[in-house]
Amino acid sequence: MNTVLVVDDDSEIRDIIHVYLRNEGYHVIEAADGLKALDIIKTTSIQLVILDVMMPRMDGIMACIKIREISNTPIIMLSAKEEDIDKITGLTTGADDYMIKPFNPLELLARVKAQLRRQSLMGNEEFNSLILIKDLIIDKTKHSVTLKGNHISLTPLEFSILELLASHPGQVFSTEKIYESVWKEPYGYSDNTVMVHIRNLREKIEEHPREPKYIKTVWGVGYKIE
Structure with missing residues (x-):
């Protein structure tokens, strides 16, 4: 106990x-x-x-x-x-x-x-492969995400964006930086690709996507996870 x-x-x-x-x-x-x-x-x-x-x-x-x-x-x-x-x-x-x-x-x-x-x-040898943020558990080795014990199904790109942000808590990533880190190619032009994936992620992991507690928007700069 x-x-x-x-x-x-x-x-x-x-x-x-x-x-x-x-x-x-x-x-x-x-x-x-x-x-x-x-x-x-x-x-x-x-x-x-x-x-x-x-x-x-x-x-x-x-x-x-x-x-x-x-x-x-x-x-x-x-x-x-x-x-x-x-x-x-x-x-x-x-x-x-x-x-x-x-x-x-x-x-x-x-x-x-x-x-x-x-x-x-923390006593588990697999702990280093896990990222824990509030009730969200991200397993980098298994490429799986659970929220309050429930499995969350993410696409590979969604998982990569979430892993990037969660691996650097508090750090703000611009749309350009997220794109180049996840898509592995130069950001050459402006479009809504990253924003759409962020919106889809929020729909899956946020209880209230318009008032997110995990993926925060830093207006005019980018996105971060506390």
């Missing part, structure tokens, strides 16, 4: 998360601040940490730094702050994921499952 440590100074939030995790079969331990969380991690086998940013005694950012000194346990950070700098700070200090309060408990639960699944795969 996986044990999840929930660290938040708000007891009501801890209780809500506890109920949802317990109903999914997880063992849950609670802590009200970063110092207590560190004590627990040093003495208890923890498979995942849900860590609030704003807490007394030791905040979540410092707790994340301290946890990373002794453990590679996945960390999902929670914060009421929405500024990008807070997200960047959390992730660069070692967090694996980040959610803004107020959050949907079911979405948090899905992210917990994704992080635990990633952690279990």
